[in-house]
Structure formats: structure tokens, C-alpha cells
Amino acid sequence: MRAFIFPGQGSQAVGMGLALSQASAVAREVFQEVDDALGQNLFRLMTEGPADELQLTENAQPAIMANAIATLRVLLKEGGFSLPDKADYVAGHSLGEYSALCAAGAIDLSTTARLLKLRGQAMQAAVPVGEGAMAVFLGLDFAGARAVAEEAAQGEVCQAANDNSNRQVVVSGHKAAIDRAILIAKEKGAKRALPLPVSAPFHCSLMQPAADAMADALAKAAIQSPLVAVYANVIAAPVADPSEIVRLLVEQVTGTVRWRESVAAMADAGVEQFVEFGGKAVGPMVKDITDKARAISIVKMADIEAFAATL
Structure with missing residues (x-):
């Protein structure tokens, strides 16, 4: 069994996605759709900086998601694969849970980008800087x-x-x-x-104003049942019901990201390989959590091609 996993904030870096976009039209389509959804040239910011602007939570969150989804879609579309055929579960760390839901078809790409832009803005605004x-x-x-x-x-x-x-x-x-x-x-x-x-104290009760903002936004978003089960951060268990997905995403803003328990639970369920897309953050954590599974991180076109050859 295999799980596809997605990184959280901190994975952003100027230059992200550039080589992939140069190598694949599929990646370029993802970045363009995100730009169109947000009404900003996020891809230019991702590839050219400045770094301090990319680091802003409202930019970093959709950028990390876009890079991860682009990496995944290059694998799936250019390899002729479908997600349910190659992954038994998906999961993501914090904002990565939105990437996982997008990957599994529960939230479309444009909606995911807009939700993460709002999430970043709301989380930053919830607590005055320095407090x-x-x-x-x-x-x-x-x-x-x-x-x-x-x-x-x-x-x-x-x-x-x-x-x-x-x-x-x-x-x-x-x-x-x-x-x-x-x-x-x-x-x-x-x-x-x-x-x-x-710049803000994420995943604690001080984020309640951001949770309220996400509750309003998610109530208006179209959420579908995912193609494969998504492990939710706050319960460290799979979720498939759209209303439950929404409830847990709201709770996630102030709740603990139970990543260790999520990985351990997937390993106990039979997952033998964890594949991280678009970063090298959560994959290495797997080694510190379980000896039942191995993990790889896919960032470059060469990584995609090497992994596709094993499928």
C-alpha cells in the first residue's frame, strides 16, 4: 500500500516550480490556473521572489500547494496514471491537508488556492505581530x-x-x-x-478568529467525497464525508496537527511507502515515526521520472 503526502508551511523557496514548469506543460497549466484564481502573479513571486514577500503566509500557503499539485499532476497525467490506482491514502501537514484534498478531487484547484489565500490572511490577522x-x-x-x-x-x-x-x-x-x-x-x-x-502562532486557540473565517468560507465551498481516503490532521484518521471534511478543516486551525499519529496509523493500516510531493519536509519525518514503511520525496522532473519507472 502507498500514501501520497504533502508538505506544510516552511517548504517555500524562491525558484520553486521553475524547472518543473520549463519541463512540463501540465505544470504550467497548474500554475496558470492558480494565478487566475487568485488574480495575482503568484508564479512569478514563486520563481523570482522577493523572498520576504513569498514568505508571507497568504502567499506561502497557496504557493506550496500549487507546487505540490503541479508535481503530482505531472506524474499522473504524463504517466497516464490515476490517483486511486497508485495511492491508497493521501495526507498533508497543516496546509498540506488542503493539497491532499485537492489531489483527491475533494476540492478543485481554483477553490483550494482561494481558500488557502484566505486562510493565510486570516491566520496572520488573528493575532497582532509580536504577541x-x-x-x-x-x-x-x-x-x-x-x-x-x-x-x-x-x-x-x-x-x-x-x-x-x-x-x-x-x-x-x-x-x-x-x-x-x-x-x-x-x-x-x-x-x-x-x-x-x-509571523503568527498557528494551531492554538489564539487562531479562533481565523477558524471562524474558514468556517464561513468552507460553508460556501463545493466539497466532494475524495477519490481516496484523506487522513485528517486533527483526528489522525481517514475522512471521506464532505461535511466531516469541512468540520475538521475548521477545527484544524486551532487544533494540534497529529502528524506522528497519522503516519503511524497509515503504516499500521498497511502503508509501506510514503511519497511526498513538492518538498522534502514530511517525508523525512516518516523515518522517525515508523520502521514499517519507507519514504521518498519528489521535487524535480528527474524524481518524477524515476518514481514513475517503479509504478
Whole structure:
């Protein structure tokens, strides 16, 4: 069995998608459709920068999705493959869940781009710059990181936001609480505890205004049953019902990204290969989560051709 997986924020880089667009008309079509949907030249920003503008959440989120979907569609269309024939599940990390839903046909590409643009804007606007923060702990498991967050909160918000792997957890909340959490984590045995260069505290209760905005937008969006089951971040389990997909996407804005549990559950269900499209972020996490499966990351045309030859 095989799962196709999609990266989250942080995978963006100036130059992304350029070589793929030069090599494939299929990729160019994806980037053009996203540009048309957003009414902006996002592809130029992706390929030429400036980097600080690409890093903005409202640009990074649709850009990462577009790059991932372009990579997948080149494989499927040029290889003559269909998604259900080659993948048993799809999943994505945070915004990557939208990429996964788009890949599985639950949300069309233009709608996905518009939803992610709004999601990025709403998440950035939810908390004034400087009031929130995030930090990554290396060498602490989820239970340990959650205990650190609870101790550091002291009346403020401090939550375990991303359960990425057995050795990597991200916490999110008020900046002062995150600063305390970094110190406590080191005292509790974390090998490293570092602030993340993000502009907002994602996946914690401070994001409730963004969750409300996404609830309104998703209520108006056309959501279909996916071609293959999608593992949802907040329940670490497959979801197929459109109304449930919407509910979980809203909950995801303030909820923990249960990536470790999602990968482990797919491996327990029989997945032996995880294939990441458009980045090298979530694939390597698989190695730290399970020894039942292997993972590869597909970014370049050569990666696509090499993988297609194995199908």
C-alpha cells in the first residue's frame, strides 16, 4: 500500500516550480490556473521572489500547494496514471491537508488556492505581530512537550501545536509563554528548544478568529467525497464525508496537527511507502515515526521520472 503526502508551511523557496514548469506543460497549466484564481502573479513571486514577500503566509500557503499539485499532476497525467490506482491514502501537514484534498478531487484547484489565500490572511490577522510565537522542541516526545506547555502557560496560551515525529514537537501561543516553554523544555531534557521564524502562532486557540473565517468560507465551498481516503490532521484518521471534511478543516486551525499519529496509523493500516510531493519536509519525518514503511520525496522532473519507472 502507498500514501501520497504533502508538505506544510516552511517548504517555500524562491525558484520553486521553475524547472518543473520549463519541463512540463501540465505544470504550467497548474500554475496558470492558480494565478487566475487568485488574480495575482503568484508564479512569478514563486520563481523570482522577493523572498520576504513569498514568505508571507497568504502567499506561502497557496504557493506550496500549487507546487505540490503541479508535481503530482505531472506524474499522473504524463504517466497516464490515476490517483486511486497508485495511492491508497493521501495526507498533508497543516496546509498540506488542503493539497491532499485537492489531489483527491475533494476540492478543485481554483477553490483550494482561494481558500488557502484566505486562510493565510486570516491566520496572520488573528493575532497582532509580536504577541504570538512558536518554538520547536527536539528530543522531547509529545507527552513531554505537552507537559512543558502546560507548565509554561501560567494563564496564557501555550499549546502543543504540531506532533511531528517521535523526536520533534512544536508549541504555539503567547510569546512570553513560548519563551518560558523554551527554558522549561531545556530543563526537562530537550536536546534543542528553539523559537521558529514565523509571523503568527498557528494551531492554538489564539487562531479562533481565523477558524471562524474558514468556517464561513468552507460553508460556501463545493466539497466532494475524495477519490481516496484523506487522513485528517486533527483526528489522525481517514475522512471521506464532505461535511466531516469541512468540520475538521475548521477545527484544524486551532487544533494540534497529529502528524506522528497519522503516519503511524497509515503504516499500521498497511502503508509501506510514503511519497511526498513538492518538498522534502514530511517525508523525512516518516523515518522517525515508523520502521514499517519507507519514504521518498519528489521535487524535480528527474524524481518524477524515476518514481514513475517503479509504478
